[in-house]
Amino acid sequence: MPPRTLPGLTFGLLLTAATGTIASTPTPDKLAELAASDAWLTLGHYHPDTLGSGHTSQADDASFFLAEDGDSDPRAELQATIDAITAPVTGDPNDHARCQFPARDAWIRSHLELPQPAVNCTDFNDWKGDLNTRAVTMVFAASYLNSPSSMFGHTFLRLDPPKEDGETNLLLANTISYAADAAEHDSEILFAYRGIVGGYPGITSVRPYYEMVKVYSDIENRDLWEYELNLTQDEVDQMLAHTWEIRNRNFDYYFFDENCAYRLLALIDVARPGTQLLDEVSTHAIPSDTIRWIVDRNLVADVTYRPSSATKVEHALESLDSHERQLSAAIANGYVQVDDAEVQSLSESSKANVLDATYDYVRHQTQAEDWPRDFAAPLSHNLLVARSQLDDQPSIGPPERPEVRDDQGHDTMRVGVGAGYTGARHYTELSLRPAYHDLLDPPAGYRPGAQLQFLRLDTRLYSDHQEVQVERLVGVGIRSLTPRDAFFTPLSWQVSFGGRRSEMPDGDRIFTPYLEGGAGGTWRLGSGLRALAIVTGDLEISKHMRRGYDIAPGVDLSLLHQGDQISLMTGVRSKAWIVSDQHREDRLYLEGSWHLGRDYSVKASLERKHHYDRYETLWQLGFRAYF
Amino acid sequence: MKKLIAGAILLGASSMAFAQPGCGVGAMVWKGQSGIAPHVLAATTNGIFGNQTFGMTTGTLGCQTNESVQSMAMYMDSNIDKVARDMSRGSGENLETLAVLLGVDEADRGEFSRLLQDNFASVFPNADTTSDQAVDAIVTLLEKNERLSKYVA
Secondary structure, three states: OOOOOOOOHHHHHHHHOOOOOOOOOOOHHHHHHOOOOHHHHHHHOOEEEEOOOEEEEEOOOOOHHHOOOOOOOHHHHHEEEEEEEHOOOOOOHHHOHHOHHHHHHHHHOEEEEEOOOOOOOHHHHHHHHOOOEEEEEEEEEEEOOOHHHOOOOEEEEEEOOOOOOOOHHHHEEEEEEEEOOOOOOOOOHHHHHHHHHOOOEEEEEEEEHHHHHHHHHHHHHOOEEEEOOOOOOOOHHHHHHHHHHOOOOOOEEOOOOOOOOHHHHHHHHHHOOOHHHHHHEEEEOHHHHHHHHHHHHHEEEEEEEEOOHHHHHHHHHHHOOOOOOOHHHHHHOOOOOOOOOHHHOOOOHHHHHHHHHHHHHHHHHHHHHOOOHHHHHHHHHHHHHHHHHOOOOOOOOOOOOOOOOOHHOOOOOEEEEEEEOOOOEEEEEEEEOOOOEEEOOOOOOOOOEEEEEEEEEEEEEEOOOOOEEEEEEEEEEEEEEEEEOOOOOOOOEEEEEEEEEEEEOOEEEEEEEEEEEEEEEEEEEOOEEEEEEEEEEEEOOOOOOOEEEEEEEEEEEEEHHHHHHHOEEEEEEEEEEOOOOOOEEEEEEEEEEEEOOOEEEEEEEEEEEEEOOEEEEEEEEEEEEEE | HHHHHHHHHEEEEEOOOOOOOOOOOOOEEOOOOOOOOOOHHHHHHOOOOOOOOOOOOOOOOOOOHHHHHHHHHHHHHHHHHHHEEEHHOOOHHHHHHHHHHHOHHHHEEEEEEHHHOHHHHHHHHOOOOHHHHHHHHHHHHHHHOOOHHHHHH
């Protein structure tokens, strides 16, 4: 039985004893100094105003403040807090400020010697006792390409019990998430819109880890990375006390900056004053970047990998030999029964592996592909009954942890400079891309075959007239190229919109808004090489076109290799413009990147183009750096 | 410790959309697509878990009176496919979790796993078994076992 937590004043006293700077009464100077300190500003979630020298809190909830103008006056809030935590207890002790704001109470008392009204915070202590936390682990759910709102990954905190005996079980540990409280019926588009402009309240919630594993690992098929933080027990206690303060309080949720990752960073800042993780956040807080920050600040004691069920299924199938794989596919599809001679004639260990891999695959397909229950359930039952008769056969081991973690991949902001030739003119180009990854960036730490670009801007300076032109602005560009095989048949798809230069019949290159999409398949050709065939559709809008817009169905056939040193892509793209000016546009292209570590790449491309009965050869050579 | 774990797991209970596990209801094993559309789940990424916050009530769990068994019923209800899998293999994280919830000592865990693996077909007699039927069968098995009966007493 771990010790039950003592009332909040205990660690207040502990901290008091540990610091030397104690004032008996708060002089105005001392008060001003404390009110301006990073620790107090962090506790109140105060941030400097964009205009003026004041501070405003990000909490959007009047109950979070004790002073009337507490949300914009840190000093008044500090004074009000001091008054409240020294006030005599009347009524329900759980309503007293010492119980409502135990983290503020502890921090203030570590700097000021104040009267200590005795108060028994039963609600807080019961809650903290139930959470029974010795260590805090930040869990990162890797990105999941098939859902735009998840592509940056997701983070939450897990509260780990003391590792004392065999009864420690992390699946039963609790987790803290900060999330948008979206109505379930909101569509993805509405969700994205309100997420960006701040239409959702953000809520801090606690759930058992096994439920998070179920959602992320089993249903969404996202690998989980667990980063155990090296917080001391006092720091953990202070974090929990602050979580108690902000529970059920509203902080409006914003996708890009004040998102799931952001509020957790604030909790760490409170736990260890001076960490100032929030100072890293500028315009956006991408969860994988926030993991980089906690690693850089030496906050991580240990890292554990928890593969998703899809990763485990793939691994189980890969560890079968080719005969076993065939048999597994045949059982899963109902061509071979579990008790058929073909299965029964296998050795015990081989049978165990086939049954295990097949069961995992059938469950995965039922979840992901809606296999009907009247087929999948009896099959699942037969597989497990047969498996339970094999004693002492170990199951297939877990997949190996990837050599490169998500947070060890290249940084997400990219700047590129280069020079090239359009077939008619020479230019130099500057390319900026705030996020996130494309197929020819260093692949380590990212999903193979996945591309996600945000707000990429390419600007050219043409050498003949010193003319500056925007060549391309990608609003959002996504490609998802997952290979198909005997077991998995995912659709490859791509979508992109923005503006780009488009050549008109008279040879002028006009900047036009565009929308393009495509769907098809990707296949593995030996190790490290993929072939893809995509049917595409393009839309361009311009007043320079005869009908104001044009549409082009087309195909894209290519080969892709993503390697740690070299990434290459080559293929043909063919489109037929059919509305304003009927003509073909064909390109044969070769693009390559030479990766110099994970911070730099040399990028080259060569293209032969046929457009409006003209043939042109284009090339570009450039250098890219990742920040 | 056991009590704390039970408390922690019951803490998560109110977020589950079923009535009273351990009461003859329970989830059907291998029930297929959970009925949650993928795009709704996608929203959970940045998370729609909003409403289940700290002050959760544990509800009244009527039927199984043993708190450990209640916790096990709760866990099995939401993880039944994985529990069945680990049970058929005689090892795995979810089987470990059952042992922890029942408070099975480490020395008895081998016996616990073996018993459940050997009797898999009686715990899950058919493809329509519900988690509560499985819980009842497990309790019956343990009661009959000399070494393990103390954990469900």
